[in-house]
Amino acid sequence: xAQSPPPARPGQEGxxxxxxxxxxxxxxEAAGVAAKTVSRVxxxxxxxxxxxxxxxxxVIAELGYRPNSSARTLRQGRAATIGLVCDDVSEPFQSALTxxxxxxxxxxxCMLLVASSLHDRERERTSVQALLARQVxxxxxxxxxxxxxxxxxxxxxGTPVVFADRPAVGAEADTVLVDNVEGARRGVRHLLEQGxxxxxxxxxxxHLYTQDERVEGYRAALRDAGVPEDDRLISRQxxxxxxxxxxxxxxxxxxxPATALFTGNALCTYAVLRALRDAGPPPALVAFDDFPLAELxxxxxxVVAQDPVGMGRTAAEILFRRIAGDTSADQVVRLRTRLxxxxxxxxxxAEG
Amino acid sequence: xAQSPPPARPGQEGxxxxxxxxxxxxxxEAAGVAAKTVSRVxxxxxxxxxxxxxxxxxVIAELGYRPNSSARTLRQGRAATIGLVCDDVSEPFQSALTxxxxxxxxxxxCMLLVASSLHDRERERTSVQALLARQVxxxxxxxxxxxxxxxxxxxxxGTPVVFADRPAVGAEADTVLVDNVEGARRGVRHLLEQGxxxxxxxxxxxHLYTQDERVEGYRAALRDAGVPEDDRLISRQxxxxxxxxxxxxxxxxxxxPATALFTGNALCTYAVLRALRDAGPPPALVAFDDFPLAELxxxxxxVVAQDPVGMGRTAAEILFRRIAGDTSADQVVRLRTRLxxxxxxxxxxAEG
DNA sequence: TTGAAAGCGCTAACAC
DNA sequence: GTGTTAGCGCTTTCAA
Numbered sequence: 001x002a003q004s005p006p007p008a009r010p011g012q013e014g015x016x017x018x019x020x021x022x023x024x025x026x027x028x029e030a031a032g033v034a035a036k037t038v039s040r041v042x043x044x045x046x047x048x049x050x051x052x053x054x055x056x057x058x059v060i061a062e063l064g065y066r067p068n069s070s071a072r073t074l075r076q077g078r079a080a081t082i083g084l085v086c087d088d089v090s091e092p093f094q095s096a097l098t099x100x101x102x103x104x105x106x107x108x109x110c111m112l113l114v115a116s117s118l119h120d121r122e123r124e125r126t127s128v129q130a131l132l133a134r135q136v137x138x139x140x141x142x143x144x145x146x147x148x149x150x151x152x153x154x155x156x157x158g159t160p161v162v163f164a165d166r167p168a169v170g171a172e173a174d175t176v177l178v179d180n181v182e183g184a185r186r187g188v189r190h191l192l193e194q195g196x197x198x199x200x201x202x203x204x205x206x207h208l209y210t211q212d213e214r215v216e217g218y219r220a221a222l223r224d225a226g227v228p229e230d231d232r233l234i235s236r237q238x239x240x241x242x243x244x245x246x247x248x249x250x251x252x253x254x255x256x257p258a259t260a261l262f263t264g265n266a267l268c269t270y271a272v273l274r275a276l277r278d279a280g281p282p283p284a285l286v287a288f289d290d291f292p293l294a295e296l297x298x299x300x301x302x303v304v305a306q307d308p309v310g311m312g313r314t315a316a317e318i319l320f321r322r323i324a325g326d327t328s329a330d331q332v333v334r335l336r337t338r339l340x341x342x343x344x345x346x347x348x349x350a351e352g
Numbered sequence: 353x354a355q356s357p358p359p360a361r362p363g364q365e366g367x368x369x370x371x372x373x374x375x376x377x378x379x380x381e382a383a384g385v386a387a388k389t390v391s392r393v394x395x396x397x398x399x400x401x402x403x404x405x406x407x408x409x410x411v412i413a414e415l416g417y418r419p420n421s422s423a424r425t426l427r428q429g430r431a432a433t434i435g436l437v438c439d440d441v442s443e444p445f446q447s448a449l450t451x452x453x454x455x456x457x458x459x460x461x462c463m464l465l466v467a468s469s470l471h472d473r474e475r476e477r478t479s480v481q482a483l484l485a486r487q488v489x490x491x492x493x494x495x496x497x498x499x500x501x502x503x504x505x506x507x508x509x510g511t512p513v514v515f516a517d518r519p520a521v522g523a524e525a526d527t528v529l530v531d532n533v534e535g536a537r538r539g540v541r542h543l544l545e546q547g548x549x550x551x552x553x554x555x556x557x558x559h560l561y562t563q564d565e566r567v568e569g570y571r572a573a574l575r576d577a578g579v580p581e582d583d584r585l586i587s588r589q590x591x592x593x594x595x596x597x598x599x600x601x602x603x604x605x606x607x608x609p610a611t612a613l614f615t616g617n618a619l620c621t622y623a624v625l626r627a628l629r630d631a632g633p634p635p636a637l638v639a640f641d642d643f644p645l646a647e648l649x650x651x652x653x654x655v656v657a658q659d660p661v662g663m664g665r666t667a668a669e670i671l672f673r674r675i676a677g678d679t680s681a682d683q684v685v686r687l688r689t690r691l692x693x694x695x696x697x698x699x700x701x702a703e704g
Numbered sequence: 705t706t707g708a709a710a711g712c713g714c715t716a717a718c719a720c
Numbered sequence: 721g722t723g724t725t726a727g728c729g730c731t732t733t734c735a736a
Contacts, residue, residue, distance in 0.1 A: 021509065023713055034723045039715060047721055064505055069485040070425040071713035074728050079422065081465070081486070088451065092644075095447035099440065102468060111465050111482055113433070116454060130463055133421040134433070153416060157373065273648050292444075293645050296625050375729055386707040391731060399705060423729035426712050 022063040031059040042067055073135050082319060083113045083131035085124055085141045086164075090116075093266065093289065093308045094142070097164070100312025101140060108320050110137065121146040132159065138319045143168040145207050160322035164315045166209040167332075174322070176315045176333045178306050180210050180288075183337030184217025185224070187286040187304040188262055190339060192225045196260040196284060196349050200233045200251040202244060202272055203264030211236060211264050214288055218262060233258055244271035252283060259349035260284035266291050273297070286345040295342050302345025305338045374415040383411040394419055425487050434671060435465045435483035437476055437493045438516075442468075444618065445641065445660045446494070449516070452664025453492060460672050462489065473498040484511065490671045495520040497559050512674035516667045518561040519684075526674070528667045528685045530658050532562050532640075535689030536569025537576070539638040539656040540614055542691060544577045548612040548636060548701050552585045552603040554596060554624055555616030563588060563616045566640055570614060585610055596623035604635060611701035612636035618643050625649070638697040647694055654697025657690045 024042070028035045033052060040048045041056040048056075059065075073079040084101055086094045102112045113136060115127035124144050128151065131139060138160035141148070148163075149170030155161050161173040168175070191199050201218045203211045215234065222229055232254065235247045251258040260283050263269040269287040276282050287294070290305035314333055376394070380387045385404060392400045393408040400408075411417075425431040436453055438446045454464045465488060467479035476496050480503065483491060490512035493500070500515075501522030507513050513525040520527070543551050553570045555563045567586065574581050584606065587599045603610040612635050615621040621639040628634050639646070642657035666685055 024715095025713075035713090036715075036724080037722060040722090043715090049721060052721080066481065066485050068426070068487065068713050070422050070431065070487050071728090072715075073422040074420070074426050074713080074730085075715045077728080079486075089441070089454065090444075090447045090451035092442075092444065092447075095442045095444075095450075098447075098466070099442035099468060102441065102466065111467065111479075111486065113463050114450070114454065114466050115463065116451060127463075129418065133418050134431075134463065135420065135422050270645065270648075273645070277648060291645075292643070293622065293625070293649070296622075296629060296649060297645070298650050376731095377729075387729090388707060388731080389705090392706090395731090401705060404705085420729050423712090424731075426714085426729080427731045429712080 021068075022065045024065070024067065027056065027059050027063060027065050030063060031056045077135060078137050079135040080109060081111045081113055081134065081136050082316075082323075083115070083128075083134075083136040083139045085115045085117055085127045085131070085139070087119055087142055087144070088116045089114055092291065093306065096308035097312035097315075100309040101316045104313055104316035104320065108323075110320075117142070117144050119144050125150055137323050138162070140164055140315050140319060141168070142166055145209070147171075160319055162315045162319045162322075164311055172330055174315075174318045174330050174332070176311055176318070176335065178210070178311070179334040179336055180213035181217040181220065183304045183306070184214040184262070184288060185221045186217075186337070186339050187288060187302075187345075188218050188221035189224065190302070190341070190345055191260045191262065191284055191286055192221060192227065194260070194284060194346060194348050197227050198230075198233065198256055198258045198349075199227075199260045199262055200248075200258035200283075201235065201262050201264065202239075202247060202268050203234070203236045204268055205238045206236045214264050236264075239267040239271040241271050241274050244268065245275040248272055248275040249279070252279065258283060260286070260345075260347075263287045265289050269301070273301075281350055282344075284345055284347040284349070286339075290340065297344075299343030299347075302342045303340050305340050307335055307338075310335055373420075374417045376417070376419065379408065379411050379415060379417050382415065383408045429487060430489050431487040432461060433463045433465055433486065433488050434668075434675075435467070435480075435486075435488040435491045437467045437469055437479045437483070437491070439471055439494055439496070440468045441466055444643065445658065448660035449664035449667075452661040453668045456665055456668035456672065460675075462672075469494070469496050471496050477502055489675050490514070492516055492667050492671060493520070494518055497561070499523075512671055514667045514671045514674075516663055524682055526667075526670045526682050526684070528663055528670070528687065530562070530663070531686040531688055532565035533569040533572065535656045535658070536566040536614070536640060537573045538569075538689070538691050539640060539654075539697075540570050540573035541576065542654070542693070542697055543612045543614065543636055543638055544573060544579065546612070546636060546698060546700050549579050550582075550585065550608055550610045550701075551579075551612045551614055552600075552610035552635075553587065553614050553616065554591075554599060554620050555586070555588045556620055557590045558588045566616050588616075591617075591619040591623040593623050593626050596620065597627040600624055600627040601631070604631065610635060612638070612697075612699075615639045617641050621653070625653075633702055634696075634699075636697055636699040636701070642692065649696075651695035651699075654694045655692050657692050659687055659690075662687055 024035050024038050027038045038056055041053050082105055089095055089098055105112050113131055117124035121144055132154055140162050142165045143163055147170040148168035151171045155173055163173055163175040219229060237243050261272060263272050266289045287301055287303045290303045294301040294303055376390050377387055380390045390408055393405050434457055441447055441450055457464050465483055469476035473496055484506055492514050494517045495515055499522040500520035503523045507525055515525055515527040571581055589595050613624060615624050618641045639653055639655045642655045646653040646655055
């Protein structure tokens, strides 16, 4: 396909003969120097005379030469590319993270290959394999539930990997997490401070690491305050609107009803907000994870904000340090959260 | 770097000697066949005996062989990778588009390289060059204002390119757009139908293609209804909250005040909602581009919804058709919008 | 059905 | 300062 040039497309001016892209050799010949010299010029290596450099530059411009990075990758083993596997790039938290990673990558003259695992083990694995096959210099992965043991050989072989948002199972590498326990604890304490004693936790599916941690924080806050736990006030389910609506209604209409809710992530928050929209007097609400327009709702929603940009940046910076040869011991970074009071979390419990 | 194996990282079990990744040749030797035979097995080519196939498969598994796609790319010229250059991956519309492109790419066993131009010409250009250097099979670009003439040579040379969301200048290729004029016209007509005659347009920066089109639709709707245009009711500025607030206030407090607003994109909508939050009786509002939680605001926001997923899918499908060799004439696809009435756009004008 | 040879475009290693 | 040689890992081409 590279040899036999692709057929001309109609409607292109001067589409006469789509020519083979000029190679480094073509430049060398045209400039009357050796290939290696052109290579030096292209890569800004020292040891080329000013006049030669100038001449080579001109020829490069004339021919419109652009280096073939596949060849370079093959030779050097580094693709000037890193890979990112997350749950779903279209999700706000992760797209912000992606953007932050991209920014750091650019600073290191790298590009970014992205893949969404959609929480599917097989897809994660396939994506990682495809990325490794492309000789990426390093990998940032938000591990799905399951095991990342399949990555062990590559990590041992020296491919830098950083896990983000959730720790891996069966593989050891640098990891950047949110301090979920402390964040949830802080958020729930905030509700307790307003006088709430019956606080419902509306979380995402069971076996999700972040949710486990946030429930733990929720429990810790109750314990700290000497408030008894009640499992009927803890819900863990995939946040489809229907199911959450039923949960919320039952929590609010129980004999000892919840007077406040704490949500486990943005999807749960959305579902709860939808459920509360048409309901009676709304309970207090603190949401884990900030979201757009939170401050425009009535009342504005108090949140425990995470920092997706900070997570992306941190993960990428660690990754590039490893790529640069840092061999210090693996580290686990926990990013702090920030409580942003906006109104919904500052309501006192309704009079019983 | 490929030759001298990277130093072992501590804390890895069995990190004794990070070994060179096995190559196709290693597999061939171990299996006692020729390299080409292994290549055939790996690529599922016909013409290998069942027994041989079986043996090669086993050796591949034993050695943990994974093909080096740089080498393959170098040989074949195709990287099994496409590139996407958008304004900003972290923006909801574009992250949804990215996700849709990714999905189509996966179906074609391709990966996705992403880059954000941030509306910067130089960055767009650099990104495109970096993508082309990586031998991407094709490119989807949301062109920034300026010129894409620099892409002409590569398009002519046969690299498939699809422009998305905005047309390119100085380069011809397939293009997928939203029918902005018709969408805006429809949205404004909706307001006119509620009896509004003074409708403010709050749009993003001048010289943005989509905004130009949406203003055109706005004007067309007014003309259709025989309502005189008034330039004081048209605002085009980067939607920082401060500036938009001033604009909105002046539109609403003018001698002949606006009784309804139409926003030009999501950022403008956010700014307007913020501005309206603390203001007096809110005007009617129709927003171009849907956004999360639009239905949870009070009142819920009526929007002219675009279809980012449809745009990403369409652009990617066209791209892969081109990659597969389709040489038919370039096409321009315009995706339809959908008016979603939710409340804010169905208010009648306040009694003057 | 299988294999040998050549080379994709580049750079590492070493001459000069 | 500059050039020569070899080869990264794969696939293409052609031969057996």
